[in-house]
């Protein structure tokens with residue numbers, strides 16, 4: 226049977242409403258709210274409670290995307306979308322056939338929120354404010370009488386019998402028929418997962434900037450390059466990426482670097498964030514460009530005439546790094562000097578010596594072992610009645626809206642299953 230709910234086509238599942246169920250959602254973040262709303266929308270008789278350890282709900286949603294909330298990505302081809310998950314690529318395929326980025330767009334549209342796409346595919350609310358998303362969730366939670374218990378950290382999960390759980394808070398105990406653990410990257414959340422029999426894969430930060438010290442970057446913080454090829458050489462593996470990079474106070478950031486950090490998250494942790502980074506700043510035809518400048522502007526200072534796709538301050542640092550006198554005319558620049566400039570632009574090498582997560586869109590790599598979860602239902606294969614959604618799973622995406630999409634999709638599936646079983 227196919228059922229239409231709020232304009233979204235549901236998948237063929239048994240939609241027979243069950244008798245009142247007490248459903249406990251542990252974690253008042255993106256996945257927790259999305260799941261709680263879906264459960265309540267499917268069956269008003271469900272008694273849904275969100276338990277949140279802190280005093281603030283949807284904390285990460287608020288700060289996400291620099292306060293704009295990059296809700297999802299406009300890549301609606303599921304196979305291509307999955308390629309953006311260093312961990313979870315295979316497992317997310319089937320869930321995305323049930324609820325993918327396009328469904329997210331429809332879901333928000335149905336709630337009166339238009340998502341707009343930026344040139345790189347990232348999608349944001351048209352208001353450009355994460356508060357729009359938060360207001361939407363809070364209004365729906367009120368509308369559906371979903372109970373929210375803030376400052377209620379769940380310390381333990383006790384299984385009462387086959388069909389009943391007891392959640393132990395600091396002061397109270399709560400009885401539930403089903404539970405959803407969506408505690409993000411909280412250490413205690415991983416402990417709760419262990420209590421119900423799950424293993425946690427190796428944890429490591431993902432989506433971080435690289436600490437790099439090099440004279441080339443001196444006083445260049447804020448300068449970015451659009452199309453850069455980067456290769457990270459860790460002791461055991463090489464990783465390649467392409468895209469924008471940003472020079473920061475501490476080294477390098479920007480989408481290409483963040484993607485490298487995601488794919489190499491565990492390797493980088495193991496080598497203590499010490500690795501070699503190779504950068505191709507510009508296209509391979511740079512030699513021809515420089516030769517043309519030399520023949521067209523023989524009497525100009527090398528410090529004044531330079532390729533148009535290079536920022537002047539970067540160019541001057543580059544000349545200094547190659548010990549080229551800034552007062553020389555182009556006609557005085559030797560073949561050897563041109564080759565050294567070309568080499569620095571096409572095969573620049575520096576040492577990464579640490580990571581920096583300050584202000585970045587970081588996520589945790591590692592979490593509940595994916596082999597222990599049924600990806601049709603998000604239910605635990607070890608403890609029936611327990612479900613998982615969001616970042617607590619060993620799933621993480623690159624920057625661009627992929628991490629929220631994981632939260633929406635897995636929450637959606639978990640909610641469907643909790644309502645129907």
Ligand SMILES: Cc1cc2nc3c(=O)[nH]c(=O)nc-3n(C[C@H](O)[C@H](O)[C@H](O)COP(=O)(O)OP(=O)(O)OC[C@H]3O[C@@H](n4cnc5c(N)ncnc54)[C@H](O)[C@@H]3O)c2cc1C
Pocket residue numbers: 251252253254255256257276277278279282283284285286288289290291294295296297377378379380407408409410411413414584585586587588614615616617625626627628629630632
């Ligand atoms: C600065 C920043 C910016 C980001 N920007 C983006 C972006 O623009 N786009 C994107 O796709 N991703 C972004 N991310 C990643 C994204 O925020 C997360 O992937 C997403 O929030 C995960 O949702 P979640 O519900 O699984 O976890 P969370 O949103 O972290 O929610 C988990 C909740 O559980 C609560 N909790 C934990 N333990 C307990 C307990 N024992 N009892 C009760 N409650 C508990 C926590 O307090 C928290 O409120 C960003 C991350 C950061 C840090």
